Amino acid sequence: MPAPREKTCLHNSNCGFSKLLFVSLLILLQLLAVSFLIGIIIFFKKSQCLEEKETTRDLIHTKLECMEKKLTKEDTPPDRVWSCCPKNWKSFGSNCYFVSTESKSWGESEKNCSGMGAHLLGINSKAEQEFIIKILNPDFSYYVGLSDPEGQRHWQWVDQTPYNSSISFWHPNEPNNPDEQCVTVNFRSADQQWGWNDVHCDHPERSVCKMMEIYL
Numbered sequence: 554m555p556a557p558r559e560k561t562c563l564h565n566s567n568c569g570f571s572k573l574l575f576v577s578l579l580i581l582l583q584l585l586a587v588s589f590l591i592g593i594i595i596f597f598k599k600s601q602c603l604e605e606k607e608t609t610r611d612l613i614h615t616k617l618e619c620m621e622k623k624l625t626k627e628d629t630p631p632d633r634v635w636s637c638c639p640k641n642w643k644s645f646g647s648n649c650y651f652v653s654t655e656s657k658s659w660g661e662s663e664k665n666c667s668g669m670g671a672h673l674l675g676i677n678s679k680a681e682q683e684f685i686i687k688i689l690n691p692d693f694s695y696y697v698g699l700s701d702p703e704g705q706r707h708w709q710w711v712d713q714t715p716y717n718s719s720i721s722f723w724h725p726n727e728p729n730n731p732d733e734q735c736v737t738v739n740f741r742s743a744d745q746q747w748g749w750n751d752v753h754c755d756h757p758e759r760s761v762c763k764m765m766e767i768y769l
């Protein structure tokens with residue numbers, strides 16, 4: 554006589570119940586996993602937003618001047634934002650510019666800018682060069698963020714944008730001295746034009762800071 558089969562589920566209501574329980578538990582588990590994932594995504598999105606809004610730069614500059622900017626379809630949401638520059642800074646394109654009338658070495662001038670969440674000016678287009686010279690006093694020279702740290706005539710922008718010699722605005726016969734490893738923009742009355750000149754980095758000069766505009 555064969556032993557009674559216990560493992561088959563045919564006509565066994567107990568076994569059907571276990572199956573149902575198993576499937577229900579599986580679905581519950583999946584639901585839990587999905588909601589856990591959604592929770593994680595929301596958490597990271599939120600912390601990302603907070604990070605964007607709480608840089609030291611944005612905490613330093615408390616008085617802003619803002620313009621409403623309409624965004625294109627690709628930017629949505631949102632479809633409009635406020636783009637701002639700190640009070641006493643000037644807006645051009647997507648950046649803010651500050652003309653310092655204190656004279657310092659190149660290094661101290663860059664420190665002054667980075668303390669404000671900015672860098673010494675990087676010039677990346679003819680339009681930017683032309684904008685800058687319009688807000689400067691022709692009686693002074695102004696440090697920009699260009700230097701040759703090794704004295705090998707390898708020019709570098711301090712804000713890390715690549716140096717492009719075809720977008721440079723050197724005065725005639727400049728740069729002229731490998732001992733002059735920092736760059737100023739100034740007006741030369743001899744040829745009645747603005748341009749760049751390499752100078753000794755420790756020479757005190759005025760300067761220009763630049764930073765990306767602040768979005769609210």
Ligand code: MMA
Binds near residue numbers: 729733750751752
């Ligand atoms: C001259 C000229 C420049 C140089 C400065 C240094 C006034 O301009 O030789 O190339 O950088 O002197 O003061």
Ligand code: CA
Binds near residue numbers: 733750751
């Ligand atoms: Ca020079």
